[in-house]
Every structure is written in C-alpha cells, then in structure tokens.
Amino acid sequence: MDNKELALIQACQSGNNEAFGQLYDQYFKKIYSFIYYKVSHKESAEDLVADTFYKALANLKKFNSAQGNFNAWIYRIARNTVIDHYRGSKDVQDLGALPDFSEIDSTIDQRLSLEEVRDKLYKLNETQREIIILRVWHDLSYQEIAEIVGKSEDNCKMIFSRGIKELRLSLASLIILFTMLIN
Amino acid sequence: MTENIKIFLDDLYAVDSSFKKHERELIDIIEKLLSSKPDIKFNKSFQSRLRAELLEKLAQKENKKINFNYMNNKLFYAFGALALFLLLIIPSLSPESSFKNTKTAKVNFDLQVNKVSKNAFGPLVAQNAATAGSEVSYAVGRGGGGGGVAAAGDMAVEADSKLIYPQPVEYKYVYAGEEFSLDNAQMEVLKKIKGSGSQNEMAQFLQNVNFDNISLQSLDDPKLRNFTIYEDKDFGYSIYVDLYEGMISINETWERWPIYNYNTYLEPMKIENIPGDEQLIGMANKFLNDYGISTASYGEPRVDNSWREIYMRTEDKSMVYVPDVMTIVYPLIINGQEIYEEWGGTMGLRVSINVRYNKVSNMWNLSNQKYQSSIYDMETDVNKILDLASRGGNYYYYYQDPSAKTVEITLGTPRLGYMQTWQYTDNVSHELLVPALIFPVTNIPTDAEYFYRESVVIPLAKEIIDQRMQGGDLPVQIMEDQTVSSEETAPAEPVVDLPAVKLEE
Numbered sequence: 001m002d003n004k005e006l007a008l009i010q011a012c013q014s015g016n017n018e019a020f021g022q023l024y025d026q027y028f029k030k031i032y033s034f035i036y037y038k039v040s041h042k043e044s045a046e047d048l049v050a051d052t053f054y055k056a057l058a059n060l061k062k063f064n065s066a067q068g069n070f071n072a073w074i075y076r077i078a079r080n081t082v083i084d085h086y087r088g089s090k091d092v093q094d095l096g097a098l099p100d101f102s103e104i105d106s107t108i109d110q111r112l113s114l115e116e117v118r119d120k121l122y123k124l125n126e127t128q129r130e131i132i133i134l135r136v137w138h139d140l141s142y143q144e145i146a147e148i149v150g151k152s153e154d155n156c157k158m159i160f161s162r163g164i165k166e167l168r169l170s171l172a173s174l175i176i177l178f179t180m181l182i183n
Numbered sequence: 184m185t186e187n188i189k190i191f192l193d194d195l196y197a198v199d200s201s202f203k204k205h206e207r208e209l210i211d212i213i214e215k216l217l218s219s220k221p222d223i224k225f226n227k228s229f230q231s232r233l234r235a236e237l238l239e240k241l242a243q244k245e246n247k248k249i250n251f252n253y254m255n256n257k258l259f260y261a262f263g264a265l266a267l268f269l270l271l272i273i274p275s276l277s278p279e280s281s282f283k284n285t286k287t288a289k290v291n292f293d294l295q296v297n298k299v300s301k302n303a304f305g306p307l308v309a310q311n312a313a314t315a316g317s318e319v320s321y322a323v324g325r326g327g328g329g330g331g332v333a334a335a336g337d338m339a340v341e342a343d344s345k346l347i348y349p350q351p352v353e354y355k356y357v358y359a360g361e362e363f364s365l366d367n368a369q370m371e372v373l374k375k376i377k378g379s380g381s382q383n384e385m386a387q388f389l390q391n392v393n394f395d396n397i398s399l400q401s402l403d404d405p406k407l408r409n410f411t412i413y414e415d416k417d418f419g420y421s422i423y424v425d426l427y428e429g430m431i432s433i434n435e436t437w438e439r440w441p442i443y444n445y446n447t448y449l450e451p452m453k454i455e456n457i458p459g460d461e462q463l464i465g466m467a468n469k470f471l472n473d474y475g476i477s478t479a480s481y482g483e484p485r486v487d488n489s490w491r492e493i494y495m496r497t498e499d500k501s502m503v504y505v506p507d508v509m510t511i512v513y514p515l516i517i518n519g520q521e522i523y524e525e526w527g528g529t530m531g532l533r534v535s536i537n538v539r540y541n542k543v544s545n546m547w548n549l550s551n552q553k554y555q556s557s558i559y560d561m562e563t564d565v566n567k568i569l570d571l572a573s574r575g576g577n578y579y580y581y582y583q584d585p586s587a588k589t590v591e592i593t594l595g596t597p598r599l600g601y602m603q604t605w606q607y608t609d610n611v612s613h614e615l616l617v618p619a620l621i622f623p624v625t626n627i628p629t630d631a632e633y634f635y636r637e638s639v640v641i642p643l644a645k646e647i648i649d650q651r652m653q654g655g656d657l658p659v660q661i662m663e664d665q666t667v668s669s670e671e672t673a674p675a676e677p678v679v680d681l682p683a684v685k686l687e688e
Contacts, residue, residue: 015241017238017241020237020238020241021234021237021238024233024234024237025234028225028230028233028234029223029225032223032225032230033221033223036223036225037221037223042226045225046225046226046229046233049233050233050236053233053237054237054240057237057240057241058437085504116215116219132216135191136191136213136216136217136220137216137220137221142194157194157197157198158198160194160195160198161194161195161198161199161202164195164202164209164212164213165199165202167212168205168208168209168212
C-alpha cells in the first residue's frame with residue numbers, strides 16, 4: 001500500500017468524504033471486474049459491486065492498515081459478497097468462474113486468445129483458477145491473495161505454480177496434437 | 184522479457200526449480216495470460232450514481248462522529264438548540280423512544296407546481312453526449328436501460344470440464360397491447376426544486392456560534408446541507424435530513440443492528456418465514472403512522488415481490504436468494520400519474536422491513552414536492568416509441584452473442600406516467616420528471632428465470648427520443664468474420680403498425 005493510498009484511507013477514516021470518493025474511483029473498475037469475472041451478469045455485478053462498497057464504507061473504520069492491506073481487504077469483501085450471493089446454491093458456486101466473454105468488448109484477435117485461454121483455464125480446478133486470475137489479471141501479490149482467499153502465502157504460491165504447470169502440460173499436448181494433425 | 188514476467192518466473196522457480204527447463208513455454212503462457220485479460224466494460228452512469236449514493240451515506244454517518252461529551256458548552260448548547268429548532272420544523276420527529284411522533288400533525292410535503300416559460304430548463308439531454316457508442320451519456324436516469332445479452336439462470340454445466348458457465352440470453356420485447364396514438368405534441372416537463380427553504384435560517388443560527396479555534400463566521404455564506412440525529416441503542420434509528428435536496432430518511436443506526444456485524448454469519452432466509460404482503464404493509468403503515476409521516480401524496484402501497492416472482496419461476500429453488508429485507512413502495516402520484524425510474528421501477532416512498540427481526544429498517548424517498556413545469560416538444564410518432572419499446576428501452580450498442588438464447592418478453596398497452604431523469608448542469612444534478620409511456624411487462628416466460636422488470640419506460644420528450652434513435656437504432660452484431668457498421672444496418676421494424684387511437688391519460 002503506497003503512502004498516498006494510506007493517506008486517503010486515513011483521511012477517509014477521519015470523515016473526509018472526498019477521500020472516500022477518490023478511493024472509490026481508484027477501486028471501482030478493479031472490483032467491478034473482479035465481480036464481473038465471477039457472475040458474468042451485468043445487473044448482478046452492479047448489485048454486488050454496490051453491496052461491496054457499502055460494506056467497505058460501513059466497515060472502513062475497522063480497517064487497520066498496520067494489520068492488513070487495503071487492496072486485499074476490499075477484494076476480500078467483494079469475494080465474500082459474491083459468496084453470500086451464491087450461498088444456498090453450492091452446486092453452482094464457482095469462485096474462480098470465468099467471465100462471459102461475449103459481453104466483453106474486445107477485438108476478434110483478442111477474442112480468439114480469450115477463448116484459448118478460457119479453454120485452458122477450464123481444465124484447472126477452481127482454486128487454481130481463482131489464484132491465477134487474482135495474480136495475473138488483478139496483479140495482486142501473493143500476500144494479498146493469501147489474505148483474500150484465506151490461505152497461507154506459500155500455499156498460494158504452490159497452488160499458482162501447480163496451475164501454471166497444468167497449463168503448460170495442456171499447451172504442450174495441444175502442440176503435439178497440432179503437429180500430428182499437420183503431419 | 185518484461186520485469187513483470189521475470190517476477191512471475193522467479194516466483195515459480197522458487198517453488199519448483201524444474202520450471203527453469205521450460206522457461207520459453209512459461210513465458211509464452213504468462214504472456215498469453217497477461218494479454219488475454221478481459222477489458223470489462225461497465226456502465227458509467229452506474230459508477231457515478233453509486234459514488235453519489237455512497238457519499239450521501241457517508242454524509243449521513245458524519246454526524247455520528249460528534250460526541251457531545253467532548254464538546255465545549257457553547258457547541259453543546261448550539262447543537263441542543265439546533266435539535267430543538269429541528270423538532271420545531273419537523274414536529275413529527277420529536278422523541279418518545281427518541282424519535283416517535285407524539286403529535287397528530289404529520290409530515291406532509293404538499294405538491295406545488297409553478298409554471299415557467301417553454302423550454303425553461305434548457306436541453307433535456309447533455310450537450311456533449313456521444314451520438315453513438317456503448318455509453319451514450321445524457322440526462323437519463325438510473326439503470327441506463329439494461330437488457331442486451333445477459334447470463335441465463337439455467338447455468339449450463341459443461342460436461343467435460345464441470346465448469347459452471349452461464350448461457351447468454353437475448354431479451355426480445357414484443358408489444359401485444361392495444362393500438363394507440365400520441366396526440367400531444369407538447370407536454371409539461373417537471374423539474375424538482377431543491378431544498379426545503381430552511382437552510383438559510385439554520386445557517387444564520389449557526390453563524391453565531393464560536394468555537395475556541397474555529398469560527399463559523401470566517402466562512403463565507405455557509406449553508407447547512409444535511410444533518411443526522413440518531414438513537415444510540417440496539418435497533419435504534421437515525422433520521423437523516425438533507426436540506427439541500429429537501430429529503431428525509433430514517434435508517435437503522437447501523438452500528439447497533441446485529442445484521443451489520445460483518446463477522447456474524449447469518450443463515451439464509453427461507454421463503455416460509457417471510458410474512459405475507461398484508462402483514463408487511465401493516466407494519467409499514469404502523470411505522471409511518473408512529474413517525475407521523477403522511478401518505479396522502481402516495482398511491483396504495485405494494486410490496487416489491489420481484490424476488491418472489493423469480494423464485495416462483497425458478498425450478499431449482501436453492502438457486503434463489505431469499506432476501507431478509509422486504510420493501511414496501513408507496514407510489515408517488517403527481518397530476519394523477521405514477522413516476523417511474525428509467526429501468527421500470529416505481530418511484531415513491533419506500534419502507535424496508537428486516538424480516539429477521541420483523542422491524543422496519545429504513546424509510547426513504549420522503550421528499551419535498553415542489554416543482555417547476557415547462558412545456559417541451561413531445562414525440563408523436565408511435566412507431567419510434569414502439570421501436571424503442573421493442574428493444575426494452577435500450578439505446579446503446581451491445582454485443583449480441585450468436586449463440587445466445589432468445590427470450591421473448593411481452594409488453595401490454597402503455598399508460599401515461601412520468602420518467603425520472605437527471606439533468607447535469609454546472610456539476611449539479613437536477614431531477615426532471617418527463618412524460619413517458621409505461622409499457623407493463625405482461626408475460627415473462629418461465630425460462631427467463633432471472634429476468635425481472637415491471638415495465639419498459641419510454642420517455643416522450645422529443646429531444647430524448649431523437650438522441651436515443653440516433654444512438655441506438657442498432658444493435659450491432661459483431662460476428663467473428665465481420666463488423667457491421669451503423670450505415671449497413673436498417674433500424675428495427677416496429678413490432679406492429681398502428682392506426683391512430685387516442686391514448687387515455
């Protein structure tokens with residue numbers, strides 16, 4: 001957490017509304033994307049983003065920068081909000097769910113790449129997928145991911161590396177298959 | 184190799200040094216993952232609205248910081264006098280269990296409409312609005328349309344991967360109502376007048392207050408914008424008064440309601456535990472009566488049962504979240520007509536009941552009813568209106584997934600009403616009520632499990648219609664092998680061709 005963000009949090013905790021506005025601006029897209037990746041539905045994503053920020057607002061006073069990272073804290077609220085959203089429906093809960101790519105604005109080339117990546121990520125288990133997405137797409141540190149998902153930092157690193165290993169193997173088999181087809 | 188990729192690799196090598204043998208492949212995978220990060224688009228009006236709501240919530244909380252024990256006597260007396268003054272201007276909010284009304288007079292904001300000249304509010308749509316694109320931003324209200332491609336409720340499960348992946352849905356609105364015509368080429372648009380008219384007196388009162396180090400006299404033209412009075416007890420309430428907007432709300436004192444204890448896990452509610460509508464409305468009526476709030480300006484209350492309708496349509500009931508807060512809506516009536524949000528929800532006084540505790544948790548949207556009215560040009564072309572209605576009121580471009588499931592939503596004969604919309608000028612938002620046609624949703628197929636809209640609202644103001652037609656006479660179909668430009672795509676045909684019949688007001 002940088003000093004500017006810390007100052008914003010402290011200002012916000014002291015009742016500076018504009019500081020909260022700045023924090024909101026800083027985190028809106030990240031949290032929206034994070035939630036959208038999980039629910040793939042615009043209206044649901046909006047509801048859950050609103051819930052997340054309301055919860056953040058209600059609990060901001062309790063946030064202690066000495067004990068945790070704000071980035072991880074607000075992601076954790078978002079993640080728990082999504083869990084609450086799905087609670088009672090264990091069969092469909094998938095915290096590492098991938099977005100509905102059809103709703104995402106992207107070029108055709110990028111879409112192809114998205115499809116390819118999605119296919120590979122499908123092969124991973126839910127935890128691996130969630131940690132890879134948090135690490136790569138959200139650019140979160142292992143320490144932050146550990147706080148968000150409630151696992152140790154080392155465990156997160158291990159899960160990430162296993163996920164990457166599986167991706168590599170599936171890519172390798174794809175290349176072999178492709179080579180065989182060509183020949 | 185970028186620094187970022189190097190960090191990923193170092194982390195991987197630290198866990199398992201055998202990764203080094205496959206560095207080239209790993210770089211390729213990581214690069215692919217990085218470049219494939221989806222760029223999620225979001226609705227900017229939603230972002231702005233949520234920001235404004237959060238800041239308002241924060242403003243409500245501000246007064247909770249004041250600890251009277253630590254204030255000097257002057258300030259204590261000043262705020263004591265202020266509270267007394269407030270109790271005079273809001274007689275119904277005098278304390279019993281702190282707040283309950285003990286008097287017969289009720290808070291009632293009488294409707295006042297002052298006519299002003301034609302087109303007095305200026306353009307109804309923002310001047311810098313884009314004429315095309317996915318985010319046409321102009322003076323439109325909440326919601327921003329919606330529809331388009333959504334995720335289906337019947338979450339398809341891929342057999343090979345066991346991943347839960349929702350099938351996209353395309354909603355198609357089919358008009359099945361009676362023929363009608365639009366005969367009024369000009370109608371009144373209403374603009375809400377901000378404030379209650381009492382903030383100047385309050386500010387004058389406060390200007391006489393001196394603190395040791397802070398003098399309010401040093402402020403130029405200070406105005407009291409809002410304040411909160413709260414009960415510091417379990418299940419207590421706070422009363423928030425926004426003098427600037429002229430609104431009052433009653434909310435739970437959030438620190439003292441167990442539901443806000445974020446560390447407490449609460450079991451989901453079961454549908455059999457939810458009280459019936461009559462009981463809920465009875466509780467809401469009693470609350471309003473206890474707090475001396477008149478419902479004279481409002482229509483018959485109704486419970487927002489959108490969740491229940493979704494529940495009934497959904498085969499797997501475990502998929503549906505049964506809310507623990509039920510909302511009762513008292514629809515606001517102006518000139519005999521109801522007011523709607525752009526997304527089709529009814530505007531009005533709202534009372535929420537937390538059914539875990541069978542207690543009213545919130546009351547909001549009690550506001551002054553002072554308006555100016557000005558004549559504006561209205562659309563009289565029924566086909567344009569029906570075209571917009573057939574798109575669910577959408578006016579922006581959106582991607583249509585060719586594999587999306589199409590679900591037909593049936594619309595009935597429209598009625599006249601007002602649509603709430605916002606006009607932004609000089610960083611200030613003004614609430615406008617624009618004449619609109621309200622197309623009720625009369626049939627939702629059972630396979631549209633997660634769809635809920637009461638109605639499709641189409642504003643009649645010509646300016647707004649023109650801009651919507653300009654910005655949204657597609658949808659654009661993005662195919663893998665081609666892109667369709669707006670010139671290549673004809674506007675959608677109206678669903679029905681109607682001879683002129685006057686619409687009943």
